[in-house]
Amino acid sequence: MQKRLVFALFCLFLCCTVHAVESISVEAGIGNMANLYQIAIQNPWDSDCPVLKDHQIRPLWALSLSEITEKKYHDTSGLKHSLTDFGFTPLLRWQGTRLHPMYAELGIGINYMTQKYNNNDRTMSSNFQFGDHIGVGYVFSNGVDLNLNFQHYSDAGIKMPNPAVNFVNLRLAFSF
Numbered sequence: 001m002q003k004r005l006v007f008a009l010f011c012l013f014l015c016c017t018v019h020a021v022e023s024i025s026v027e028a029g030i031g032n033m034a035n036l037y038q039i040a041i042q043n044p045w046d047s048d049c050p051v052l053k054d055h056q057i058r059p060l061w062a063l064s065l066s067e068i069t070e071k072k073y074h075d076t077s078g079l080k081h082s083l084t085d086f087g088f089t090p091l092l093r094w095q096g097t098r099l100h101p102m103y104a105e106l107g108i109g110i111n112y113m114t115q116k117y118n119n120n121d122r123t124m125s126s127n128f129q130f131g132d133h134i135g136v137g138y139v140f141s142n143g144v145d146l147n148l149n150f151q152h153y154s155d156a157g158i159k160m161p162n163p164a165v166n167f168v169n170l171r172l173a174f175s176f
Contacts, residue, residue, distance in 0.1 A: 021041040021042065021043045021176065022042055022043045022044060022060075022175060022176065023041070023042045023043075023143075023145065023173040023174060023175045023176065024039070024040070024041050024042075024173065024174055024176075025038075025039070025040045025041075025042065025145070025147075025171050025172060025173035025174070026038070026039055026171070026172055027039075027040065027064075027066075027169050027170065027171040027172070028169065028170055029151065029167035029168055029169030029170070030167065030168060031165055031166055031167040031168070032119070032120050032122065032165065032166065033070070033071045033072040033119055033120035034068055034069060034070050034071060034119055034120070034165070034167070035068070035069045035071070036066055036067070036068050036069075036151070036167045036169060037066065037067045037069075038064050038065065038066040038067075038169070038171075039064070039065055040062050040063060040064035040065070040087075040171075041062070041063050041064075042060055042061070042062045042091075042173065043060065043061060044058055044059065044060050045059040045060065045061060045090075046059065055094060055095065055096050055097070055100065056094075056095060056097070057092060057093070057094050058092070058093045058094075058095060059090065059091070059092055059093075060090070060091040060092075060093055060105075060107075061088065061089065061090050061091065062087070062088070062089045062091060062107070062109070063087070063088055064085075064086070064087040064088075064089070065084070065085070065086060065087075066084070066085040066086075066087065067082055067083075067084055067085075068082065068083050068084075068085055068113070068117070069081070069082045070082070070083070070117070070118070070119035070120075071119070071120075072119055072120040073118060073119055074118055074119075075119075075120065075121055081118075081119070083113050083114050083115040083117065084113070084114040085111050085112070085113045085114075086111065086112045087109050087110070087111040087112075087131050088109050088110055088111075089107045089108070089109025089110075089131055089133055090107055090108070090109060091105050091106065091107035091133065092105065092106055092107065093105040095139075101138055101139040101140065101141075102136070102137070102138050102139075103136070103137050103138075103139070104134075104135070104136050104137075105133070105134070105135050105136075105137070105147075105149075106133060106134045106135075107131075107132075107133045108130060108131070108132050108133070109130070109131045109133065110128070110129075110130060110131070111128070111129045111130070111131045111153060112127055112128055112129075113127045113128075113129060114127070115127070117153070117165055119165075121163075122163040122164075122165055123161060123163065124153075124155065124161075124162070124163065124165070125155065125159040125160060125161055125162065126155045126158065126159045128155065129153040129154060129155050130153070130154055130155065130156055131151060131152070131153055132151070132152040132153075132154070133149055133150070133151055133152075134149060134150050135147050135148060135149025135150065135169075135171075136148055136149075137149075137171075139175075143174065143175035144172070144173070144174060144175075145171075145172070145173035145174075145175065146170075146171070146172060146173075147169075147170070147171040147172075147173065148168070148169070148170055148171075149168075149169050149171060150166065150167070150168055150169075151166065151167040151168075151169055152164060152165075152166050153165045153166075153167075
């Protein structure tokens with residue numbers, strides 16, 4: 001019930017702010033005996049980005065809501081468990097102009113997991129995690145953005161144990 005309420009509140013926030021954001025995305029990923037499903041909104045920090053020949057570096061931010069499904073919860077085969085993750089990630093995107101629609105991006109954000117991750121011999125000590133992100137993408141002429149990225153969750157050794165969790169994700173974003 002709590003997850004549904006959180007999801008409904010996030011959707012309400014999204015509907016109220018969608019006019020102020022550049023894109024909305026859906027994402028799915030796989031990790032070490034876990035799946036990630038995410039919705040997010042993205043927006044540039046500043047619309048005036050410096051252009052270097054046919055490329056530009058754009059600072060963006062992303063606000064995300066994810067569900068992580070652990071498939072080996074408490075190291076028990078077949079025992080599944082889900083937790084919710086809220087994230088805020090500043091990103092730097094190096095991208096081409098309309099003639100060069102490919103891009104690369106990287107970012108380091110903060111995340112809050114509603115429960116501590118405990119899956120497949122990886123038990124995190126904290127609900128707060130850093131989310132490192134690196135990806136490559138392509139923006140089609142209609143504004144649809146397809147991205148493949150690597151997501152790394154870790155508390156940077158602030159609290160032990162710090163096993164880290166990784167996901168490979170596919171994101172589809174729609175621009176406004």
